[in-house]
Amino acid sequence: MRRSPVLWLFLLPGTLLYLVLFIYPTLSGMFYSFTDWDGVSPSYRMVGAANYKETLESIVFRKAFINNVKFMLVVVLFQTLLSLGLAMLLARNSRIHVLLRALYFFPTVLSSVSVGLIWSFVYDPSIGLLNLSLQKAGLESLALSWTGDAGLALYSIAAVQVWAHAGQMMIVFIAGLHSIPAELYEAARIDGGGRWQIFRKVTWPLLAPSATIVLAYTTIQSFKAFDLIFTMTDGGPNYATEILTTYIYHQAFGSYKFGSAAAGSMLFLILLSVLTALQFRALRADRVSY
Amino acid sequence: MPIQPKFTPVLLAAAVLSVSLLAGCGGGTAGQTAPSAGDGKQAASAPVTLSFLHWRGEDVKSLNGLIEKFQQENPNIRVEMQTMPSDQYQSGAQAKLTDGSSGDVFASSPGAQFEALAKAGLFTDLTGESFLSNFNESLIGPGKKDGKQLAVPFQLVYNDPIYNVKLFEKYGLTPPKDWEGFLALCAKLKEAGVIPIAFAGADIGPGQFMNTMVMNNLPSDDAFVQVGEGKAKLTDEWWVKTLSQFKELNDKGYFQPNALGTKDAAAGALFIQEKAAMLASGSYQLAQNKKQNPNLEQKLLAPITVAADKAKYEGVHTSTFLLAVNSKSKHPAEAKKFIEFLSRKETAGTYANETGQNVTVKEVQYTSKELLAAGEWSSKKTIFQPRFTITNGEIQKAVTGSIQAVLGGKSPEDAAKEAQAIVDQQIKK
Numbered sequence: 069m070r071r072s073p074v075l076w077l078f079l080l081p082g083t084l085l086y087l088v089l090f091i092y093p094t095l096s097g098m099f100y101s102f103t104d105w106d107g108v109s110p111s112y113r114m115v116g117a118a119n120y121k122e123t124l125e126s127i128v129f130r131k132a133f134i135n136n137v138k139f140m141l142v143v144v145l146f147q148t149l150l151s152l153g154l155a156m157l158l159a160r161n162s163r164i165h166v167l168l169r170a171l172y173f174f175p176t177v178l179s180s181v182s183v184g185l186i187w188s189f190v191y192d193p194s195i196g197l198l199n200l201s202l203q204k205a206g207l208e209s210l211a212l213s214w215t216g217d218a219g220l221a222l223y224s225i226a227a228v229q230v231w232a233h234a235g236q237m238m239i240v241f242i243a244g245l246h247s248i249p250a251e252l253y254e255a256a257r258i259d260g261g262g263r264w265q266i267f268r269k270v271t272w273p274l275l276a277p278s279a280t281i282v283l284a285y286t287t288i289q290s291f292k293a294f295d296l297i298f299t300m301t302d303g304g305p306n307y308a309t310e311i312l313t314t315y316i317y318h319q320a321f322g323s324y325k326f327g328s329a330a331a332g333s334m335l336f337l338i339l340l341s342v343l344t345a346l347q348f349r350a351l352r353a354d355r356v357s358y
Numbered sequence: 359m360p361i362q363p364k365f366t367p368v369l370l371a372a373a374v375l376s377v378s379l380l381a382g383c384g385g386g387t388a389g390q391t392a393p394s395a396g397d398g399k400q401a402a403s404a405p406v407t408l409s410f411l412h413w414r415g416e417d418v419k420s421l422n423g424l425i426e427k428f429q430q431e432n433p434n435i436r437v438e439m440q441t442m443p444s445d446q447y448q449s450g451a452q453a454k455l456t457d458g459s460s461g462d463v464f465a466s467s468p469g470a471q472f473e474a475l476a477k478a479g480l481f482t483d484l485t486g487e488s489f490l491s492n493f494n495e496s497l498i499g500p501g502k503k504d505g506k507q508l509a510v511p512f513q514l515v516y517n518d519p520i521y522n523v524k525l526f527e528k529y530g531l532t533p534p535k536d537w538e539g540f541l542a543l544c545a546k547l548k549e550a551g552v553i554p555i556a557f558a559g560a561d562i563g564p565g566q567f568m569n570t571m572v573m574n575n576l577p578s579d580d581a582f583v584q585v586g587e588g589k590a591k592l593t594d595e596w597w598v599k600t601l602s603q604f605k606e607l608n609d610k611g612y613f614q615p616n617a618l619g620t621k622d623a624a625a626g627a628l629f630i631q632e633k634a635a636m637l638a639s640g641s642y643q644l645a646q647n648k649k650q651n652p653n654l655e656q657k658l659l660a661p662i663t664v665a666a667d668k669a670k671y672e673g674v675h676t677s678t679f680l681l682a683v684n685s686k687s688k689h690p691a692e693a694k695k696f697i698e699f700l701s702r703k704e705t706a707g708t709y710a711n712e713t714g715q716n717v718t719v720k721e722v723q724y725t726s727k728e729l730l731a732a733g734e735w736s737s738k739k740t741i742f743q744p745r746f747t748i749t750n751g752e753i754q755k756a757v758t759g760s761i762q763a764v765l766g767g768k769s770p771e772d773a774a775k776e777a778q779a780i781v782d783q784q785i786k787k
Binding site for chain 2: 106107108109110122125126127128188189191192193194195196212213214215216217218301302304305306307308317318319320321322323324
């Protein structure tokens with residue numbers, strides 16, 4: 069680099085913070101994953117790859133992984149569709165559209181813990197707002213055990229995740245829509261393109277950069293959805309909503325197996341890295357330039 | 359497949375968020391041994407500040423008053439109280455304790471947490487301390503390990519369901535002595551349009567109600583210990599029977615509908631609003647219920663799951679809120695002095711009556727109806743909470759998970775088999 073060495077000084081605070089807050093915990097987590105440390109004891113033993121073997125063989129870890137994949141697929145699909153749909157509807161800059169955008173964005177500013185607690189009450193089968201409303205509307209048959217039914221609980225939480233973050237992704241899509249030149253739409257209309265054709269041939273290809281961000285962010289976010297699940301079901305009933313982050317938490321702070329939890333974290337890191345890399349690769353191939 | 363460098367920070371950030379959960383919070387001093395805390399026989403004359411760490415935020419007001427009295431009595435000792443919510447206590451307190459920065463006096467729960475802290479050598483041995491004689495000896499066993507008194511349980515909880523006395527009187531019901539009687543009682547309540555049992559199936563319910571449900575089915579008091587050691591199995595008759603009885607209560611509609619989706623607060627609300635006649639929790643909830651509905655008259659009862667002549671126990675107790683002196687404390691003598699102060703019957707009495715919690719200290723005078731109702735159980739035959747005899751957190755979770763599985767529709771045999779598979783993996787480790 070031919071620039072002044074003084075410029076490097078400006079990078080120093082950020083680099084130090086990054087090393088201390090990100091790199092060091094990652095490396096120390098990696099180190100502990102090869103130990104039997106319980107998180108409390110002053111000593112530990114090196115156990116090699118035993119924690120990794122046990123984690124991969126664990127029935128609960130496997131359930132958590134499957135649940136995580138299901139959760140991710142549902143959230144990514146519905147959050148992307150909903151945020152794209154909202155963006156298409158609210159891309160204009162009229163006052164009402166800006167107001168509606170603010171309304172849809174609002175859940176994003178709430179903390180996940182608050183969202184989880186609020187929705188726990190909404191979903192409660194006996195005193196919850198959702199079932200009471202359905203009963204009042206004469207739809208008793210739709211009043212379900214939203215978080216108590218093992219087959220439904222994960223999807224009920226996924227719905228909250230989508231609700232809480234769709235507004236944020238809508239903003240990304242709106243920014244993408246605003247960056248598409250109006251002339252392209254005019255040209256497409258002159259060429260006789262219908263709405264669907266214009267969307268498919270003009271809007272969607274040019275939204276690819278926004279879609280890349282939305283899909284990558286949503287995938288990572290849904291894999292790390294700890295707060296909502298912890299506050300709403302804590303992984304229950306009977307592991308039906310256990311995902312990798314809650315599994316790691318329970319290993320560390322419920323069972324006092326920090327070594328095992330660190331191994332779970334490392335596997336989680338590898339999984340997330342591979343998934344994100346694949347996603348970027350796939351989406352980059354779809355990009356179109358005009 | 360290569361990852362583009364510009365996205366590497368995103369990936370690392372995502373990973374670190376999960377890893378830092380562990381490494382960042384742990385803060386352990388691995389590879390070193392804990393320093394000696396000294397003999398703790400002499401209190402220093404120089405002013406010292408003690409840190410008192412626990413999770414009972416609701417007791418702060420009462421404890422502040424007691425701390426003030428203690429400080430008046432000991433002008434050289436200042437006590438700084440720090441509370442953390444119980445969820446965070448599990449994850450955060452241990453880091454504070456291991457570096458000795460907080461918790462000269464600290465509280466812990468029996469079971470997995472006590473075992474982990476004991477293994478880490480964080481307890482100062484209190485064996486032989488004169489204040490131990492202030493406690494009911496039969497109730498401080500959960501603070502013992504390898505013959506040493508490492509901590510003293512301060513609170514006494516009866517993990518028996520609470521019942522609405524007036525509702526029972528209205529329908530001419532009395533606490534039954536056997537399983538048939540319990541089912542008949544539930545049937546009568548249901549017929550009358552009252553929910554027989556409010557059950558928080560989503561969180562605390564399985565862990566609380568399992569204790570009274572299993573107490574008389576246990577082949578021995580250490581059956582769960584044997585499960586943890588691989589000498590007994592959850593597929594054995596006693597646990598499958600317990601699961602079957604859970605299923606029977608659920609199938610007959612004796613819990614509120616969709617009980618598995620109900621959390622503690624909602625189940626409590628059903629009882630407080632007198633829509634439910636019983637609440638499957640414990641004596642710790644009595645004061646809170648009364649606060650929210652002053653008209654409530656409450657007592658405790660335990661379902662007897664066997665014939666009356668086969669019943670070994672009338673209920674369940676837990677001595678908890680184990681007070682201990684941190685082995686890394688620089689002021690162990692002062693810390694012991696503080697525990698001694700709390701263990702006096704007048705101090706413990708003030709704490710009990712102000713917080714609505716029964717205590718393990720002898721000869722305490724309770725004033726509220728609720729404390730007296732729970733106090734009645736001191737003369738009954740109760741077993742220490744069976745769930746807390748499971749010291750492995752994952753086995754505990756598998757056990758309560760099997761109850762949820764049964765309520766969710768699985769057969770008791772299948773639920774027990776699935777839970778045992780998780781136990782088997784734990785035992786192998």
